[in-house]
Amino acid sequence: MRSERLAIRRFAATDLTDFLAYQSDPVVRRYLPGEPMSAAQAAGYLAVQADLDDGVRDAWHGYAVHHLGEDRVIGDVGVWLPARPAGTGDVGFQFHPGFHGRGYAFEAMRAFLPYAFATFALRTVTATCSPANTASWGLMERLGMHRIEETGEYVKYGLTPSEPSAR
Template sequence: MMLRYETDRLIVRRPNVADLGDYLAFRNHPQNLSMQPADPATPDRASALLARQAEMPVGVENIWVMLAVELKGEHRMIGEVGVFLFDKTASLGNLGWIIHADFQQRGYAHEAVQTLFHYVFDVEGLRRVTGNCPTYNDASFRLMEKLGMRREAHMRQSRQWKGDWFDEYAYALLRDEWQSPEKPLVVNAFDGGQAQNND
């Protein structure tokens, strides 16, 4: 399924191998790495990831599904949003996102995650989504609150990274609680590639 959403400032779409340089730029930026427990991405592994994600079908189970966040007019991938889809019977996903440090504090993450909600609730048909972040990542948990997600837990020393334990906040949102704003423009393979307002 070709999937493409447009907002006022962004295009949210399937990634591809042509995004490799942009992907590595935000994924390995020191400020971004400091906010998430992850090793830097290597070019080979990143290229393989983007190739897999470009062909990811709708309705997969037990896998991470990524959407590229492209800045309109610059044809540049400035981040990603995504969801780990659990098995179909759970109807549950765990969300995540990264925006290049140079493009933060401009509302791009909020705009992109709103679009991700359309994908997880309208396309994948999920019942519930969750999101976790380290308690020191103020920007991430404040974004979840702004999006209407509620904090369900403060998990003490729940994750370990390079020998250190840290706390996490856990947030969630039900499909029935989601307050959909005006829907973005969507293009998909089922409408022959013609743009339509997905109301």
Template sequence: MLKPDFPLRTERLILRPFTDGDLEALHAFHRLPEVTRYLYWEPRDRAQTRAALKEKATRTTLTDDNHILSLAVERRDTGELIGDCMLHHLSREHAQGEIGFVFHPAHHGHGYATEAGRELLRLGFDELGLHRIIGRCDARNTASAAVLARLGMRREAHLRENEFFKGQWSDELIYAMLHREWTATR
């Protein structure tokens, strides 16, 4: 079981549970077509964002397989919510997890996704005791692939046209890291 001691602090970020007060900031980027281009959902209207936020706000603990920890990412210097990230506990038996992240485009290119991703890896490996963590992205999403590589995750697969996604066949990249690789980078 993992119940983090919130808020989690990195050099420039605070990762914390979502609250009702995050609606406007979350909607500011969940509504953008360029943000949802490679995600499983379309741009959200305010009601859809509110429903997503309500679900995210309940995801504060990992207690079993298939549970998801959803975290709001804010800048420490401004308190502004700039991203949305998650740690998915895929399997207790096999000690597997997955990380994911979505950031407001105004904050791309500053290393925030990498910094948040590193904290997700720390949570998964050091606190949850996972053996292996993956990150997946659409092969066209070169920015997300670059973040996963910067985290030290190795590209394990390029799945060709494995999903019919938003009206067309798309490729998926799978990156992974083992606990011993994480330990070696510390």
């Protein structure tokens, strides 16, 4: 996929330096489960993602967000595809702090959401984050997603194929 400033594509092993630059950063991982990634973990993740077929389920399908002008990966977007219920996906996004606040995550997700709905034949897309992660759920709201659940631990948003951000 392409947008004005970005290319969104499957990962390659050669993305390691760019990917690790933000995935090893505790600021980026602050609201996410798990520790900041080591180089070995990042290389393992990229190897799996580079080989992943669209048809694999019960899997996270991650995509590199490549900044065309800077010629580097500045973040990733992706979708968890469960085997059941079929036709559902849970999206996520993580960007290098040096590229926050410039609309890149929004631009990438505006390209990725229609792609994901079409490629994986989705009937619904959700996204979940900590209530304290205002940057994350603020993005979900700018994308036209609707808050469908909230607890003290998480907020959950949803989108269906007929809505503008899905097309």
